Structure formats: C-alpha cells, structure tokens
Amino acid sequence: MDFLRGLLSVTMETSASFLPRESLDTLLEAIRRGGFTRVLGPVARHGAITYTSIASADDLPKGLRDRQAPGQYRLEPEEGERRFAWANGPQALKPLTFAPRETLWRCELDDNGQLSFLDVDLAPTPTAVFGVRACDLAALRIQERHFLKLPYPDPHYAARRESLFLVAVHCSHPADTCFCASTGDGPRAEAGYDLAMSELDHGFVVTAGTERGRGVLSLLNLSPASPDECAQADGEIEAAAAAQTRSLPSRNLKDALYARLEHPHWDQVGRRCLSCGNCTAVCPTCFCHAEQDEPALTGSSSEHLRQWDSCFTAVHSYMGHFLVREETRLRYRQWLTHKLASWHEQYGRSGCVGCGRCIAWCPVGIDITAEVSALLESGDAQS
C-alpha cells in the first residue's frame, strides 16, 4: 500500500505545476474562460468562512485562520499572506449539490378540472468552487452514492453535480475539531477534484485530476513545480495530519455501537442535546429531506418542494399517528448509529469524514469523538 502511495505521489509530483501567488487571478480567469461563469470561493463573512461568489483572488481570506472548539468558531488574524490558512466553515459543497430547499415539480389545475404535472427547469449555472477540502470531496463521493445510485439517480442532484468544477486545496491548517486523518478522508484531497493545490508561502503547487482540469492548466503556461516545492507541500499535508488531536477509534464501529444500543450514555447525551438539528445540517454527508406541497391560495397550482430535514426533528420519525423517536436520546442514537454503523450496510463505509463540523456548530458543543469514546470505554456494554 505504501509502495502504491509512493508511486502515486511520484506521478503527481512529476505532473505538478507551480502557480505564483500573484498569478492566482489568471487561474480564476482560465476557469471562467472554460465556461464556468460563476466562481465561488471561501470568503470571510459574518464571522466564518462561507462559500460565496468571488470576482478575484482579493475576495479570498487573507491572514485569517479559524479557531474551532466544541460549540465555538472564531476567525482570528494569522501572520502571512496565505489565503487558505484555515480548515473549514459551516458549509461547503453540500448546499451546492443537495439544495436546502427546491421545487421538484409543479402541478396546475385548468378550467376543465384537469391536472397537469410540470417538470422544473434543470439548468444550473456552470460553477467553479475554489478551495474545496479533502473532507468535502470525500463527503461528495458519499452523497453521490446516495443520490446518483442506479436505477433511480436524482436528476436535480445530477444536474447540479455535473455543473461543478472543483478546485481542491489540500489542508495545511487543521482546526482542533478536525479528525479526517482518523477517518481516512484527509487532509490530502485524493480524488474527485478537477484541480488540486497546495498553498506555499510564495504560491501554489497545482495538479490536475481530470482532463478538463488539465485543459485549464494548459492555458496558463506554468512552470513545473520544483522537487523542493513538492516536498514542502507534502510535508505540510503530513504535518496537518499529525497535528490532529481528535480521532474516532475505528473506521468501522458498526458492531461496537450495535452492541450498545441500550447503553446508559444515550440518556446522558440526551440531557445535553438540544435536538436542534444543527449537526445534521452542517454534516456534509447527511442527506435526509422532507417533501411537502405548497399550493397557491387560489388552489389552482401547487409546488412540490424538497427541503433539508433532520433525524432530530419530530416529524422525521412520525409514522401513521405516533412518533417513533419522541425522546432526544433516541434521536441522537438514531443519528450516531446511522452515521457510524448502519451507514456501512447502506454505502459500504462510515458516513463520517472527520470534518468536525458537528462538533464546532453544535450550540452546546457535543463532541462526536468524545461521545463515541464514552460509549466504548464503559466496561459493561448493556448495563
């Protein structure tokens, strides 16, 4: 395995180019010329890194890093000129592919009492996203498995996914809440990107992951990255993995969690949990949604909507005339055991990519890694 990784690394290094820091705008311009008229990038806004339309590299954060802790997120000044000296913000790719609210179809009633069902136009603007993290790409692959699974791929998701050009930036500044190294999903972006970059003090080591990524790079006439630059980039990624302090004890906790479904710790976490759904909203792999109809007041037309839902809401477990999961402890247990246990049965891996968002954006700072430890460390699983 190490041998293979070494080979990959050599391949990447030999094809890596170097983009001087002051030429970042030429890359943005090349992407726009490639047909991606909307370019989104990380922007420091309302106290967090959010993905917003950018006109030029000047819009990217500069000299900022994120300090994350359970229930807390702050942007703070950081020495230097780096644009990507932070780990992540509350959202990245999920809202771009799995829309928080969208119309799936419309229905109209004509004067003769006939109903007609109308498709909505699926023509998303070709969009490039700058500064995507390895955890987000791993989450994207998981959501693709869910939404694009044959024989019923979701056309809305598919259209938006196909409209994206993804520029990954390998992580060099993990937050205290990050644990992607333990889930195997970062900090190096391994797949799913069109371009991947490592940020160094004076510029970027850039590699292409797709033909269209190579096409964009070919417009720039960049020099190859030097062996020193490649080594420094790799070194920063390795250091980012080593700097992570949180972890999950295993990439497959299915049996361990199934053996603890009646563990008293669920009650303990249920007393702290607000069942507010923030963890599921920021989780890049959570895909639960609810559908509802919004008829016009006249009663002659109606929109069928899909919007983000959460296993922490009451209606999520409403069946017939009762709630399956009325108590908070059951809602938390549902989330954790789906994410880390039954996900394996559905998608062949855990649903956690180690981004740490559920830890930072939980208003009361419930820490998935700490809860798992508490569940596993107790001696008697069923007491």
Added chain:
Amino acid sequence: MAVQNRNQTDALDRLNDRSNPRPRIAVHKFSSCDGCQLAFINAGEALLELAQLVDIVHFAEAGPMDPDAAVDLAFVEGSISTPDEAERIRKVRASSRYLVSLGACATSGGLQALRNFNADGAKGWTEAIYAQPAFIDSLDTATPVAEHVKVDLELWGCPVNARQVFQALRQLLFGVAPVVDKDKLCVECKRQQHVCVLVAKGEPCMGPVTHTGCGALCPAFGRDCYACFGPAENPNTAALARRFEGLGLMPEAVARRFHFINSHAPAFRSEWLAWKQGS
C-alpha cells in the same frame, strides 16, 4: 399530528363542501396590538384572492362588522385579559366551526402575560400608569385562548407569518388539517445558510428551543433569536440555559431570555422560574 376529532372533521367537510363554495370567515380581536391581523391586511393581492374564495363576515379592522355571526372558520388574535373577553371568547367558540388562534397573545398570552407573575396581577401597574384606574377592568392574568375554549389550530409568532397563515387557510379550504412545522428555528436557519450567531459570535440565541415559522429573520441580520414564536416541540431549555451561562450570562440574564413574549408558555415559564430562583 393531532388526531382529528369529530368537530374538526365536520368543519373541514363544510369548508370543502362544493355546494357551499364560499365558507364564512371571521377575524376576532382580543387583547393584542392588532399586528397579527396585518397578516391579512398587508397581504395585498392575496387578500383580494381570499375575498374571491370566502365571505369575510367579521373583520373589524378591515371593515366588516358582525361579531356574533356564525362562521365556518374564526381567526382569533389576542389574549384573554378582561372579564368581558373571557365571556366573549365563549360566544366566538360557540358560533365557529373551526377556531384558529393567531399569534403569540392568542397562543401563549403574549407580552401582557408578564402580569401573571405578579402577586397582584395588573393592579400595581394599572395604578402606576392610569390617571383613573377605577375604569380599568382587567383580569389578574392574560392567558391564551386555549385555556378558555377548545382551539383547533394554533399559529404562533409575534407577529404571525403571513405565508404560514395563508398556507394553513389554503389547506383548510382543501378540507385537510393544516400541518404546522414545529421544528426548532435552527433547522430553517441552516437551510438559509446563515452563520450561527451563537457559535460564531457567542450570542445567547434562542433558536435551538424556538418554534420555527418566522423564516429565521433575526439570524439573517446577524442577531440572536428572542423566541417570539414560542417553544418548539421537545425543547431542551435547561441545556440551552446552561450554555447561556457558559457564554457569560448571569443567572438573572439567563432567566430573562425565557421571560419575554411567550413567558406564559410552560416550557419557558419553568426555565425562567428555575433561573429566577437561582439568581
């Protein structure tokens, strides 16, 4: 989620009766600021559409006056705060097939329910404010409509959201029981991708215990929710209150977060009491 009872089903059938295409509607006012009735008056074109669909037989603020008329659907704004109102709400209930309480005053007692925590009710305030308090005939409490008569549907908010009111109305006209989203505000706030003001700024945001419906208005402007839509389903007020203390609020300040527009709602009342005693 409520199981429909016979009265409710009757009212729904009547509203959906093709031989009676124009259900009769009333909008009643009790102790309130009139702001929730503006959901109708400010609706513009939708109000004209509504007038095509129903007969609005009583709506004092908009013109039609017939408070005793029998109606299919009554909207009630305001809390029950005077002896006269306690009597009048019974008449409204008796003459209405389906009754919807509209807004914080009608659903939880509203801001004026702060008097419920005074040993002498409104007496001290009345004497301090009015030149001739003898003319003021108030109950010691301001209470929600549902504490006096059976309410078929509650629409929370200070004020209510017009979109929510018209959606419920449309569903009633279709003859189905309206579904009211009782999730926490956070669910909607995150759909709109506002940055969490509690996590990113340390603001004591009430969103995690508050009933959705406003469209996450305050967080959209970078400020903390103050729970004008009342408690959500399954609110963990104790855990949120502890978090507020962790953010640096003194016990008295924590108590006040629950002691505002919906102070009389049981979940907020008990949390206020717990922190009031500790302060």
